[in-house]
Amino acid sequence: MIKLLKIEFKKIRTYKVFWILFGLYFVFLAAGILLAEFMINHMVNNVNQRMPIPFPHVAIYYFPDVWQNVAFFASMRYVLIFPAIIMIILITNEFTFKTIRQNVINGMSKTEFLVSKLLMILLMAVIMGIILTAGSFFIGLFHSGFTDVNLFSKGLPFMGGFFISLACYMVYAFFCGFMLRNTGMAIAIFTLYSLIIEPVIYFLFRAPFMFKNTIYTYLPVNAVIRLTEYPAIPMLKKMMGLELQNHVSIVACLIPMAYAAIMIGIVFWVMNRKDL
Amino acid sequence: MQVETILHVEKLSKRFGKIRAVNQLSFEVGRGQVFGILGPNGSGKTTTLSMLLDLIPPDDGTFSWFGQPPSKDSRKRIGSVIESPNFFPYLDAVTNLKIVADIKDKPYDDIDEVLQLSGLYERRFSKFRTFSFGMRQRLALASALLGKPEVMILDEPTNGLDPQGIAQIRDLISLVASRGTTILLASHLLDEVQKICSYVVVLRKGVMLFSGNVREVLAVSDSIEMASSDMPVLAAAIAEFPGFLASTAINGILQVHFDRPVVTSEINTFLYIKGIVLSHLSEKKRSLEQHFLELLQDTP
Known part of the structure; x- marks a missing residue:
């Protein structure tokens, strides 16, 4: 295991594309999170100009809401697409440069090759999870001060949910890259599906207002994104009559994990039967 | 071993x-x-x-x-x-x-x-x-x-x-x-x-x-081509040459294989002594590539 990770790390250590995309993810994420309150309050101000009784400004960076809010912004599809593209590039590179062949020729088993990539996904998800947890903690601390120790523990389920989202989404990307073998095509198809096709399906099959949309809940990308369904903004609840999520549902976690498990199964099956 | x-x-x-x-x-x-x-x-x-x-x-x-x-x-x-x-x-x-x-x-x-x-x-x-x-x-x-x-x-x-x-x-x-x-x-x-x-x-x-x-x-055997007015006599005479392996007549030319490198002047002298005058005598070296192609074609 350690040996496989060591090999994977050598492959990316001086790979600029990897670090640029990795950095971009955090730039987008940080910008998104830090601008979110400003943007929402800007909208509130606009609305308030026409309202006799003004809406109160929102505050999203306070404990314990900060956990859920950061998890929500970090798992938006426009943000998650970055680590997914990283994963697609890492696997399709192996086909483009034929290094997957060379790895097997040199004495890596096909299973080891796949395990090393899956370990990489796990490691990236863990590292991003830790960075995000630390980030949320400091944002929360900065805004609410050190008030209550228990507030910290309340956030962990949401960070766990984010970790599952990220890991499963990267498995989807890995699956797409492995099956298509071509970097450009895999990125195009994956992005198209994630950002356009699923939202269109949602639009076509959307349920009447306030009813649970059943088909949509089970679509793979949506299942990942909806682990943290809404940001924790109390005003939203009042405005839209939404039932505010206050925990990560275990059942909701199982859906993307089931997709990921099936995809991993297919990848192993194909790897042992197809020519390299 | x-x-x-x-x-x-x-x-x-x-x-x-x-x-x-x-x-x-x-x-x-x-x-x-x-x-x-x-x-x-x-x-x-x-x-x-x-x-x-x-x-x-x-x-x-x-x-x-x-x-x-x-x-x-x-x-x-x-x-x-x-x-x-x-x-x-x-x-x-x-x-x-x-x-x-x-x-x-x-x-x-x-x-x-x-x-x-x-x-x-x-x-x-x-x-x-x-x-x-x-x-x-x-x-x-x-x-x-x-x-x-x-x-x-x-x-x-x-x-x-x-x-x-x-x-x-x-x-x-x-x-x-x-x-x-x-x-x-x-x-x-x-x-x-x-x-x-x-x-x-x-x-x-x-x-x-x-x-x-x-x-x-991949043994390559070179051959020597020769011709004279009386081909059967020539074929019989060359068979007595030291190192003779085989000969085939193609289009009025006799193609002869030897089990050792042979110089054309040696053959000319040998046949002249036997009273045969050659009208054609040339060395034929097959290139390795040609030999390889023959090797591939030989089999059905």
């Missing part, structure tokens, strides 16, 4: 759709042999090697390395260059070789040595994508040499190289072979196989045509 069997191949077969890429191929490679697989393009050489390295699952047949069923551990004892050099273009030579060493469970100690052997030591920190074609091929050879493998598999190692590059690669192969490393070399160049290998199998359309000692399989 009993030689330890390194590779045993039995009735190996692979189809791609309707095409039989490799058909019932069997052969054996002993330790220390320099073994050639010779055949034109598309004869199944690369497919065979790919199966031996677990890249392609065979449809039928078995093979064993070092007397054991194939596994990743047997592959770690083999250094291979298959078709093109496969490395990460954005990594330098040393990092690429370290990845190979990691996979093979070999220490990094050899890296400097193989880089020096392949003449890439000065460029060891250059990215692979900056390498010329010849350098790439030599890096592939360097990576195959890592960890002192017991066997080297080389698939068309000089393909596409300039004459200088070809000479460098062949010298390197000869050096490795002289250290006792078993070498399995696939090539479509008869000349290459003849220069480097001691044993050979000849493939055509996935079927083995010949196998055995290179000198026996």
Whole structure:
């Protein structure tokens, strides 16, 4: 295991594309999170100009809401697409440069090759999870001060949910890259599906207002994104009559994990039967 | 002398759709042999090697390395260059070789040595994508040499190289072979196989045509063409020439084979003494390539 990770790390250590995309993810994420309150309050101000009784400004960076809010912004599809593209590039590179062949020729088993990539996904998800947890903690601390120790523990389920989202989404990307073998095509198809096709399906099959949309809940990308369904903004609840999520549902976690498990199964099956 | 069997191949077969890429191929490679697989393009050489390295699952047949069923551990004892050099273009030579060493469970100690052997030591920190074609091929050879493998598999190692590059690669192969490393070399160049290998199998359309000692399989016998006014007398007379093997009459010209190098003046004198005046006498050397083509055509 350690040996496989060591090999994977050598492959990316001086790979600029990897670090640029990795950095971009955090730039987008940080910008998104830090601008979110400003943007929402800007909208509130606009609305308030026409309202006799003004809406109160929102505050999203306070404990314990900060956990859920950061998890929500970090798992938006426009943000998650970055680590997914990283994963697609890492696997399709192996086909483009034929290094997957060379790895097997040199004495890596096909299973080891796949395990090393899956370990990489796990490691990236863990590292991003830790960075995000630390980030949320400091944002929360900065805004609410050190008030209550228990507030910290309340956030962990949401960070766990984010970790599952990220890991499963990267498995989807890995699956797409492995099956298509071509970097450009895999990125195009994956992005198209994630950002356009699923939202269109949602639009076509959307349920009447306030009813649970059943088909949509089970679509793979949506299942990942909806682990943290809404940001924790109390005003939203009042405005839209939404039932505010206050925990990560275990059942909701199982859906993307089931997709990921099936995809991993297919990848192993194909790897042992197809020519390299 | 009993030689330890390194590779045993039995009735190996692979189809791609309707095409039989490799058909019932069997052969054996002993330790220390320099073994050639010779055949034109598309004869199944690369497919065979790919199966031996677990890249392609065979449809039928078995093979064993070092007397054991194939596994990743047997592959770690083999250094291979298959078709093109496969490395990460954005990594330098040393990092690429370290990845190979990691996979093979070999220490990094050899890296400097193989880089020096392949003449890439000065460029060891250059990215692979900056390498010329010849350098790439030599890096592939360097990576195959890592960890002192017991066997080297080389698939068309000089393909596409300039004459200088070809000479460098062949010298390197000869050096490795002289250290006792078993070498399995696939090539479509008869000349290459003849220069480097001691044993050979000849493939055509996935079927083995010949196998055995290179000198026996690829022996080239030159012939001498001659003609005179009375052909039957000539044929009878030349049969008495020392070293005579066989003669065939084609279009009024007698083609004669000998078991030793023969000079035309020798024959002229010999026949003149017997009272035969030749109207035609010429040496006919077959090129190796021509011989190879004949070898492939001879069989149904």
